[in-house]
Amino acid sequence: MIILRIYRRDGHYDVHQLDIKPETKLLTLFEQIRTGIDPTFAFSSGCRHGICGSCAVKVNGKPVLACKTEIGSFRSGVLRIEPLNSESPKIDLLSDFDGFYRSFSSFPDFLEPNGRPTKENFLPEATRCIQCGICYYSCPSVSYDKEFSGPAAALKQDRFLSDPADTITESRLEEAVGEVYRCVKCYRCTEYCPRSLDPEKAIENIRTRCLTRKEETIGTFHTKALFDSIYHYGKINETFTARYLFGFWGSLPLILSGLPFLFKRRVRLRPVKAANLKEIRRLLEMEND
Amino acid sequence: MIDPIVFFPGCMPASIARHQYRAEQKILKKLDIPYHECPEFSCCGGGHLQDADDIKFLALNARNLAYAEQHGDVLVTGCSTCYRNMAETAFRLQNERLRTAVNARLDAVGAPEYQGKIRIRHMLNFLASPEIFSLLEEQTSSPRPVNVLPFYGCHIKRPSSILPENPDGNMEKLLTLCGYLVRPMRDPYTCCGFHGEITAPSVSQALSAAVSEEAVEQQCPIIATVCPLCSFNIESHQMRNKTKRKMPEIIPFEELLLTSLK
Amino acid sequence: MFTNLNPISCDVLVIGAGLAGLSAAAEAARAGKKTIVVSKNHPLKSHSAAAAGGINAAMTPEDAVLHCEETITAGCGLCDRQAVEILCNSAADILGKFRKYGTPFRLNENGEPEGRPFGAMSTPRTRFVGDYTGAALMQTAFEQAEKAGVRFEYDVFLTDLIKDGSRIAGACGIRFRSGTAELFSAGAVILATGGAGALFAVNSNGIGSTGDGCAMALRAGLPLKNWELVQFHPTGLYPSGLLISEAARGEGAVLRNKEMEAFMPRYHEKGDLAPRDAVTRAILTEIKCGRGFGRRGDFVLLDCRALSPERLTERLPEICDLTETMLHIHPSTHLIPVLPTAHYFMGGVPTDTEGHVLDAIGFAVPGLFAAGECSWTGVHGANRVGGNSLLEATVFGRRAGKAAAAETVPASPDPNEALRTLNGRLEPPASASEAEETGKIPSPLECRRELKEILSTSCGAVHTTIRHKQGATRLSLLERRFRKYRFRLPPERACNTELKDWLETDNLLLLGAALLTAAEERSESAGAFYREDQIYAGGSLYHTLTEYRKGRFSAERRPL
Ligand SMILES: Cc1cc2nc3c(=O)[nH]c(=O)nc-3n(C[C@H](O)[C@H](O)[C@H](O)COP(=O)(O)OP(=O)(O)OC[C@H]3O[C@@H](n4cnc5c(N)ncnc54)[C@H](O)[C@@H]3O)c2cc1C
Numbered sequence A: 001m002i003i004l005r006i007y008r009r010d011g012h013y014d015v016h017q018l019d020i021k022p023e024t025k026l027l028t029l030f031e032q033i034r035t036g037i038d039p040t041f042a043f044s045s046g047c048r049h050g051i052c053g054s055c056a057v058k059v060n061g062k063p064v065l066a067c068k069t070e071i072g073s074f075r076s077g078v079l080r081i082e083p084l085n086s087e088s089p090k091i092d093l094l095s096d097f098d099g100f101y102r103s104f105s106s107f108p109d110f111l112e113p114n115g116r117p118t119k120e121n122f123l124p125e126a127t128r129c130i131q132c133g134i135c136y137y138s139c140p141s142v143s144y145d146k147e148f149s150g151p152a153a154a155l156k157q158d159r160f161l162s163d164p165a166d167t168i169t170e171s172r173l174e175e176a177v178g179e180v181y182r183c184v185k186c187y188r189c190t191e192y193c194p195r196s197l198d199p200e201k202a203i204e205n206i207r208t209r210c211l212t213r214k215e216e217t218i219g220t221f222h223t224k225a226l227f228d229s230i231y232h233y234g235k236i237n238e239t240f241t242a243r244y245l246f247g248f249w250g251s252l253p254l255i256l257s258g259l260p261f262l263f264k265r266r267v268r269l270r271p272v273k274a275a276n277l278k279e280i281r282r283l284l285e286m287e288n289d
Numbered sequence B: 001m002i003d004p005i006v007f008f009p010g011c012m013p014a015s016i017a018r019h020q021y022r023a024e025q026k027i028l029k030k031l032d033i034p035y036h037e038c039p040e041f042s043c044c045g046g047g048h049l050q051d052a053d054d055i056k057f058l059a060l061n062a063r064n065l066a067y068a069e070q071h072g073d074v075l076v077t078g079c080s081t082c083y084r085n086m087a088e089t090a091f092r093l094q095n096e097r098l099r100t101a102v103n104a105r106l107d108a109v110g111a112p113e114y115q116g117k118i119r120i121r122h123m124l125n126f127l128a129s130p131e132i133f134s135l136l137e138e139q140t141s142s143p144r145p146v147n148v149l150p151f152y153g154c155h156i157k158r159p160s161s162i163l164p165e166n167p168d169g170n171m172e173k174l175l176t177l178c179g180y181l182v183r184p185m186r187d188p189y190t191c192c193g194f195h196g197e198i199t200a201p202s203v204s205q206a207l208s209a210a211v212s213e214e215a216v217e218q219q220c221p222i223i224a225t226v227c228p229l230c231s232f233n234i235e236s237h238q239m240r241n242k243t244k245r246k247m248p249e250i251i252p253f254e255e256l257l258l259t260s261l262k
Numbered sequence C: 001m002f003t004n005l006n007p008i009s010c011d012v013l014v015i016g017a018g019l020a021g022l023s024a025a026a027e028a029a030r031a032g033k034k035t036i037v038v039s040k041n042h043p044l045k046s047h048s049a050a051a052a053g054g055i056n057a058a059m060t061p062e063d064a065v066l067h068c069e070e071t072i073t074a075g076c077g078l079c080d081r082q083a084v085e086i087l088c089n090s091a092a093d094i095l096g097k098f099r100k101y102g103t104p105f106r107l108n109e110n111g112e113p114e115g116r117p118f119g120a121m122s123t124p125r126t127r128f129v130g131d132y133t134g135a136a137l138m139q140t141a142f143e144q145a146e147k148a149g150v151r152f153e154y155d156v157f158l159t160d161l162i163k164d165g166s167r168i169a170g171a172c173g174i175r176f177r178s179g180t181a182e183l184f185s186a187g188a189v190i191l192a193t194g195g196a197g198a199l200f201a202v203n204s205n206g207i208g209s210t211g212d213g214c215a216m217a218l219r220a221g222l223p224l225k226n227w228e229l230v231q232f233h234p235t236g237l238y239p240s241g242l243l244i245s246e247a248a249r250g251e252g253a254v255l256r257n258k259e260m261e262a263f264m265p266r267y268h269e270k271g272d273l274a275p276r277d278a279v280t281r282a283i284l285t286e287i288k289c290g291r292g293f294g295r296r297g298d299f300v301l302l303d304c305r306a307l308s309p310e311r312l313t314e315r316l317p318e319i320c321d322l323t324e325t326m327l328h329i330h331p332s333t334h335l336i337p338v339l340p341t342a343h344y345f346m347g348g349v350p351t352d353t354e355g356h357v358l359d360a361i362g363f364a365v366p367g368l369f370a371a372g373e374c375s376w377t378g379v380h381g382a383n384r385v386g387g388n389s390l391l392e393a394t395v396f397g398r399r400a401g402k403a404a405a406a407e408t409v410p411a412s413p414d415p416n417e418a419l420r421t422l423n424g425r426l427e428p429p430a431s432a433s434e435a436e437e438t439g440k441i442p443s444p445l446e447c448r449r450e451l452k453e454i455l456s457t458s459c460g461a462v463h464t465t466i467r468h469k470q471g472a473t474r475l476s477l478l479e480r481r482f483r484k485y486r487f488r489l490p491p492e493r494a495c496n497t498e499l500k501d502w503l504e505t506d507n508l509l510l511l512g513a514a515l516l517t518a519a520e521e522r523s524e525s526a527g528a529f530y531r532e533d534q535i536y537a538g539g540s541l542y543h544t545l546t547e548y549r550k551g552r553f554s555a556e557r558r559p560l
C-alpha cells in the first residue's frame, strides 16, 4: 500500500491510497489518475522513457524523471509529489521553465565554426543532456543568485569551449568567467542528473580555462592563491591566502575577525608545513602534456 | 582491539579548527583505536585545486593515499571535503590508464606508488559503524537533553556515485546515543556555501544563514556539523551579521560525542 | 468560451518545431523573413529528439544512385522518383552542414562520418551519434534557428488553420500556460507537426504525436494522401512498444523465436536487416504459428549478446538504458522481448517537391506548405527505409522554408472568423442530444485509450475489410459518447490539461476515421500495408486520397 500526496493547483495536496505494483512508474500512475480519476490533473510528459526531459517532478524533495522512477524505489511509503520548480506559480505538477530555457541564452549558444569540421571523434557529454531542468532547479546558487546561468548552461558552454572547431574561445571565456565562479560546489547537479552527466566537472573545466586569461578576477585569483599556498606549505594556510587575495592591509580585517577563534584556542599560529614538501612542489610544477 | 587506522585531519582542523582536531584525537584515544598521522600529508586541494589543474589534483591526492597505504588499510578523515576529494581520486584512479599516468608522476618526484587499496572513510561513518558504535555504547554517560540540529552538508553525501558510504542517519544514531534530542532537519544535506565564500559571497551568506535560521526555528541551541568547513562558514557568517537574537552554537559532532564519553 | 484573440503577425508561421519545422524556419529567417515557430511544447522536446538510429546519407554520387534505387525498391513502387532523387542527392550536403555546425557524428579513421548498416540497404550509410542521433541533430538545428533570428512560441497548442479568402493566412490556438486564445496571422504557413503514432495502443511515438497538423488540414477541406500506409517497426519493447532502434540489428543483433532459432534468414535474403515490413510480418507469422514467447506467446526475442558490452555502451547506450529502466535487464546478458510497434506514417498532407500543399485536384493551396512526417512527399512509398525520415525532414523542411519565404503575401485573416472557429470546436454539436442513450461518457484520455484499442484491432499491421467495418462502427459509437463530454474547467483556465487532451483526442478521432476509410479503399497489399483478404496478388499501384467534407469521409484512388 502506497500513499501519494500530490500537489494541486490551489496549494492543497490530493491524497491517493493505492494498491499498486512497486515497479509501476510514476508517470504511468499519473496517466492513470488523469485517465480515470481526474481529467484536470496537469503534469507534462513526452517520450515515456527518459529522453525528452519533460516529466521532472520532486518526490519527497528529490528531483526525478517520472517516467524512469519506480514507485517502490523510495524508502518511505508516503510519497509527497511536487512540481520541480518551487519558485514560479505552480499548477499541479507543472511549473514555469522559462528561467531555465533562458539560461542558455546567456552566451552564444551555437558553434562558431572555422569551416573545417574536425577529423577526430569528439563526443561531448552535453549532447546527451535532455534539458530536463533538474540540475538548474536544484542548484542553490541559481535560487539565490538570479544572474547565474546554472549547471546545464555550463555543460553546454564547456561543450563549445572544448570543440576543436570553435573559434570564439576568448569571448566565450570572457562571458564564462563571470558565471562559473558563482557555483558553490554542492554537487547537486551531478548527483541528480538523470542522464548521469557531470555539470560540476564542466564548471571545473571552464574554471581551468579561465586561468589562461590575462585579466584576473576574484575567481581566478582565489584559485591561484590556494594553489600557491599549497605550493609554499603543502597545506592551505588561511592567513597566507587572505594576504595573497587582499594584500596586507586589505586582509587585516579578515584576519582580525579570526581573533575570537584564537581566544577559543582553536588557532595554531605557527604554520605547519608538510614533510617532504619538495615532492609536493615538484608535483605542482610538473608540465602537463 | 580495533585495527589501526590512518588519520587524515585535513588542513583546517590542524590549523584553525583545532577544537575539532583535539576532539577527534581524544575520541580515538579513549576508544583505544591506534592511529597514525603521516607528516607527509598535504592538502587535498580544498575543493579548488581541481579548478586549477585536474591531473595535479589527482596526483596530490594519490600521493596522500599512497603514504597512507604504507601505514594501514583504512584512512579516516573528519573533513567532508577531504573525504570527497580523496574518494573522487580513488574512484577515478580505478581506471588503469589514469592510475599509471598518475603513478608515473609520483614516481618522478620520489613519492610512493598508489595501489588503489586503501579504504577511505569519513569520521562520522567510521564512528557510526557497528564495531565502533558498540564500543561507544559501553562508554557513553550523562545524557544531555538538549535540542540539536544535525547538519550534514554536501560533500559527505554527494556525488553519491563516487562516494563509498551513505551517511544517512549516522549523526542521529550517534547523538541520540549521547542523549541529545536530535531534531529532523528539513534538508540536512543542503549546502553551507563555503566553497563560494570568496567568489559568490551573497549565495554563501544566504546558505549559511538558512541553516542558522532553521536551528532558531526548531529551537535548537546547537547545530552539529560533520565538516570543519561547514562549521567555519556558518559561524563566521553569524559573527559578521550580528543580530540581537541568540544564535545557535555550531559544534563539531566529535566534540558533542566527546563530552558524553566516560 | 473565448471572447477575444491575441493577435500576433509574422511573415512565415511554422507549426511544429521538430527537425522539419526548425529546418524550414531557419531557412525562412535567413531569407530575411520574420519567422515564428509555434510548438505545443519546447522545441527540444519535439519527437524528432527521440529518433535514435541515424540519418541516411550517401557520401559519393555513386552511392547516392544506389541509395535512390534501394529507397524505391523498398517503397514497393509507390515512391515518387523525382522526390527520391532530390532526397538522396541532397544528403551529403545536408550532412556537411550539420557537421560544420557541430553535430558530433561518429567518424571513421579517415575522419568522415561512419556509416552503420540499416534495414533494406546494401551499403552502411546511416550516419549516427551514438543512438541519440535525433537529439544531436535537434540541438544543432535549434541553435542554428535561434542564431538565424527565429522567434519561438512554445507551449502553444494550435487548433485550426485560418483562411483569408482562398488563401491560408494563419492559425489559431490556445497558449497553454496562460489559457489565452491566440491568432497567428502569416504570409505563409508551414505545417510540420509530425506523425500520429498515438492512434495505436502499442506505438513507439511520444505522447504528443497526435497528428494535429493532419487533422487541421482535413478540417480545412484538404486531403490526406496514402494515410493508410502506416509502418510497424519490428522491434518495439514488450509490452509498451517503446522503440528498440534498428541500429541494434544494424550492429549485429538477431531476432529469435521460442525455439531460439534465428528465424529471419528463412523469410528474407537480407536476414535481420530485411525491410521493416518484411521483418514485422515475419515476427507476426512466428507469433501466429505459436513460436512466440511468453504466457500468451505474443512476443519474440532480440539477441544482442553477440555484441561486446563495450560496443553496446559505446554505440547503443540508450538501448541499454531503456531495457535497464524498463525491464531491469542488460542486453549484453539478457535477450530483449520485442513486438511490432506502430512507428511511422508514410502518408500525410500531399506536397510537391517544394513543399507546396496540394489539394484534391493537385493544385497548390495558396499560402500553405508542409514538411516532415505530417507531409507526403513521395519519398517513402509504401514502406519507409529506416534513417530516411530524418533526412526527409531536413531536406524538404529546408525546401519548404525557402519556397515559403519567397512566396509570402501580406494577409489579414478575420479575427472574428478565427474566434468562431475556435469556439466552434468546443461547442457540442447539435446532434448530441442529451436524451440519446450512449453509455458512459469517457474522459478524454479514456476515450483515447478506447480509440487506440479499436484501431489496433481493426487497422493494425494486418488488414481485412471485415475488421475495417467493425472498427468504423465502434469508432462512430465512441465518437458520439466523446462529444457529450462536459468540461470540468472553463476553457480559458491556465494550463488546462483537460482541454488540451480533449482537443488532441478530437483530432485523433478524426484521423482514426480517416485511417479506416483510406484502408478500406486500398484493396491490395502494398509494402507496409498488408491485406489478409486480398483477392488477387498484384501490386496495388495507386495512391489514395482521403477527404473530410461536411462530416463525411471519402476516399478515392489516384494513379501514380
Ligand atoms: C522512437 C523513434 C525513433 C526514430 N528513429 C529514427 C531514425 O533513427 N532515423 C530516422 O530517419 N527517423 C527516425 N524516426 C522517425 C523520425 O524521428 C520522425 O519521422 C521525424 O522526427 C519527424 O519529424 P517532424 O519534424 O516531422 O515532427 P516532430 O519531430 O514530431 O515534431 C512535431 C512538432 O510539432 C509540434 N506540434 C504538433 N502538434 C502541434 C499543435 N497542435 N500545435 C503546435 N505545435 C504542434 C510539436 O510540438 C513538435 O514540435 C524515429 C521515430 C521514432 C518514433
Ligand code: SF4
Residues within 6 Å of the ligand: A135, A138, A139, A140, A141, A142, A150, A151, A182, A183, A184, A185, A186, A187, A188, A189, A190, A199, A200, A203
Ligand atoms: S555544484 Fe555548483 S552548479 Fe552544481 S548545483 Fe551546486 S552550486 Fe549549482
Ligand code: SF4
Residues within 6 Å of the ligand: A053, A128, A129, A130, A131, A132, A133, A134, A135, A136, A151, A152, A155, A189, A192, A193, A194, A195, A196, A197, A199
Ligand atoms: S545536465 Fe542533466 S540534469 Fe541538467 S538539464 Fe541536462 S540532463 Fe537535466
Ligand code: FES
Residues within 6 Å of the ligand: A045, A046, A047, A048, A049, A050, A051, A052, A053, A054, A055, A056, A065, A066, A067, A068
Ligand atoms: S517523458 Fe520524456 S523524459 Fe520522461
